[in-house]
Amino acid sequence: MGSIIHPNRGFHGDDIKMSVFTDDLVNFSSVLRMSYNFLAGRDYLKRKKFRERKKLIAITLPFSDLAFAAGGVPVFPIRMEKFKINKYLLMLNSAKGLLGWNLTTRLIEFARQFDFLKIIDTVLEDVIRTINDKYNELFDVGEENGISSDFCYGIKGLYGMHVSKGKNVDATLNITIRCSAYNKYLESLKSLVPKQIWVDIPPREIGNPGKTLEILTKNISNAIEELENITGNVVTDNSLNKQFRIGNQVKRYYKTITYEISASDFYPCNPATFSEILALLGISFQDYNSNAQRYLENISYLVKEMRERIKKGIGMDVSKMPRILLTPIFGGWDPETQEIVYKLGGRVLYADWDILGLLDEIPVSKNSNPVEEYARFLLNATTKGIGCDNNTLTNSYLRIAKKLKVDGVIFNQLFGCHSISNCYPMLKEKIRRTLEIPTTVINFNRIGENVEQIKTRLGAFMEMFP
Ligand code: SF4
Known part of the structure; x- marks a missing residue:
């Protein structure tokens, strides 16, 4: 049968020895x-x-x-x-x-x-x-x-x-x-x-x-x-x-x-x-x-x-692990997010290039x-x-979320992005109406800068999954 993989990947590197068998x-x-x-x-x-x-x-x-x-x-x-x-x-x-x-x-x-x-x-x-x-x-x-x-x-x-x-x-x-x-x-x-x-x-x-x-x-x-x-x-x-x-x-x-x-x-x-x-x-x-x-x-x-x-x-x-789409990441994101979601029992997917x-x-x-x-x-x-435009872009997000059959979406709002980042309210509303799955937004400026806020935000978000 399947090999056992240790679920406790660390947050900080001191306890990551068991991260991947x-x-x-x-x-x-x-x-x-x-x-x-x-x-x-x-x-x-x-x-x-x-x-x-x-x-x-x-x-x-x-x-x-x-x-x-x-x-x-x-x-x-x-x-x-x-x-x-x-x-x-x-x-x-x-x-x-x-x-x-x-x-x-x-x-x-x-x-x-x-x-x-x-x-x-x-x-x-x-x-x-x-x-x-x-x-x-x-x-x-x-x-x-x-x-x-x-x-x-x-x-x-x-x-x-x-x-x-x-x-x-x-x-x-x-x-x-x-x-x-x-x-x-x-x-x-x-x-x-x-x-x-x-x-x-x-x-x-x-x-x-x-x-x-x-x-x-x-x-x-x-x-x-x-x-x-x-x-x-x-x-x-x-x-x-x-x-x-x-x-x-x-x-x-x-x-x-x-x-x-x-x-x-x-x-x-x-x-x-x-x-x-x-x-x-x-x-x-x-x-x-x-x-x-x-x-x-x-x-x-x-x-x-x-x-x-x-x-x-x-x-x-x-x-048993909810599938979470994290996007957009091509302009920068904190990869720690995937670790946090994993610790909270979920799995993160990326699909920017297809979106x-x-x-x-x-x-x-x-x-x-x-x-x-x-x-x-x-x-x-x-x-x-x-x-x-925001309408087309949010439709693309929606299309891929549907195709991936995800259970939730995390929107990564980039500091300084005026082209994509402001579409979250529209996206949230569309997802609520059509897919009826939880969404949340996190902010990003520089890798490692906002980890505490991400942890708090995602803690509440992941509680929405049974
Ligand atoms: S400002 Fe926004 S759309 Fe422009 S490159 Fe940066 S992340 Fe991409």
Whole structure:
């Protein structure tokens, strides 16, 4: 029968030793690989840039397709930072040449000799904490370097990332969204990275959807031309379609985890670990850890591993734990929230990219025009997603809450966000009328800053579940 997973993940790190049992990670080599690829980005990118003479293209939000299709290396800039890499991950990587990542059981045996078990127990939580510490650090860098204090956490962090490492990239790929603060931030990158490639998404006021699509298609073609000039490669319909195919498969696996696995009454791991996996996917999906094919292999393997564990009954019965959607998180959130909910008997799900339409597939066929298809994808995402009107946005939240069959919704209200954060009253009312499930709101400014208020708020919220 299923292995036992200790329910007491700690809040502060001093009592987290039992957070994830070894067995929980033995078969999760794909997650470990993804974590490693995220954290070891700096060395990987250096190799690409200096040895292979590849061009690094900074991207934010999951807009990496054009850079990949042009033979460039997209990078979510935080990955150029030096991270403290968990010893266990380092060991796995150094042994992989000898044993291969998949032979994890043998590696665990190997690890045992060095008493690495404690490290194994905490590895994923450690990874998330490491990334968060860096986010906070870069948020501070952003503030110290003059970004307006009115901006949201996400924008300040992104600005800080470019202040810190922007000089290492060859260009930024700026895809505008319908959030004026974000577009202002993109403008400000001029002073940090010499080359900017713009894909301007026309405002909806143009009215005629055909015209809007035509303008956007043209804007994308221009951006592709600039990418070609930088990378020295020619972008063909084939190279675009090849990238879209990879992206579509990644999105399918991502949705399988978000919907199919998360709906299961039996999880392949501790629900807090599951939330961490969703969080890791959310962050790394933006640039596919700079290697789309490798990312596809990892995520497909992850789905396989999860299904196998569920089939074998390895994991945890979660049928009695209410499913809680926590959103939006893409502009910043406190991952401690998932721990708090878990301690209070619930399980947290994240689905931001699907809410924003960024997990929609891009049609690929012989007769399609890939540039136009990409334009359609971007238009769709920005008309129903980021920064669009409150009515459309709340409908998107509602649609996903329904699809996920969640028992409750926590809305994460971001300080400084004027595009999304003010839709909570409308969302609350719609959920009350149609889904009749509890909702609550928490406030976020910086990781670690508001934990006490979150605990109090969620304590009352979780009492609403039988
Ligand atoms: S929509 Fe809100 S959270 Fe997103 S970038 Fe704009 S201000 Fe930040």
